[in-house]
Amino acid sequence: MYFFCSLLSKLIMIREHLYRRHRVPIQCKRCWQTFKVQESLDAHLTVVNICSLQTGQAAEGLTADLEKKLKSRKKSSPDQTEEARWKEIYGLLFPNEVVPNPCKPIIALSLLNVCNTQLPIKPANKL
Secondary structure (H helix, E strand, C coil), rough: HHHHHHHHHHHHHHHHHHHHHCCCCCCCCCCCEEECCHHHHHHHHCCCCCCCCCCCCCCCCCHHHHHHHHHCCCCCCCCCCCHHHHHHHHHCCCCCCCCCCCHHHHHHHHHHHHHHCCCCCCCCCCC
16 A cells, blocks of 8 residues: 555656646747747737748647646546556556556556657747
8 A cells, every 4th residue: 555655646746847847849830939827828919010921830749638637636527546646647648658556666666757758848938
C-alpha cells in the first residue's frame, strides 16, 4: 500500500509538470505566431492590417481541453479507484498506447521521462 500512495504523489507531480512544461502556447492560427497572454493574441487579430495567412500547424502539447480533463477531480464512476484514475490519465496523454500497470515501479519513475521525450516542451512565448 505504501508504494501505491507513493505512486499517487508522483502522479500529482507529473500533472503539475505537464501544466508547466507542455501546455500548448497561445498561437495565431493564421501566421502561427505565439503569445504570452490571450489579450496579446486578441490585439494581434484585431489590427487593421491583419497578419498574412501562412502554412503551418498548431503546436503540439497539452491543450486547454486536455488540461481541463486532467484537472478534473470528478471520477468517471463513483467507485473509481486511484489505479483506475491513473490509467485514465495515462490514456488521455497517450491515447493510442497500451496502458501499463501503475503498480510497477518502473512506470511511475519513467512516466516523467516519457513526458519529456514524447510530448513537446512549451517554447518560449513571444509578445
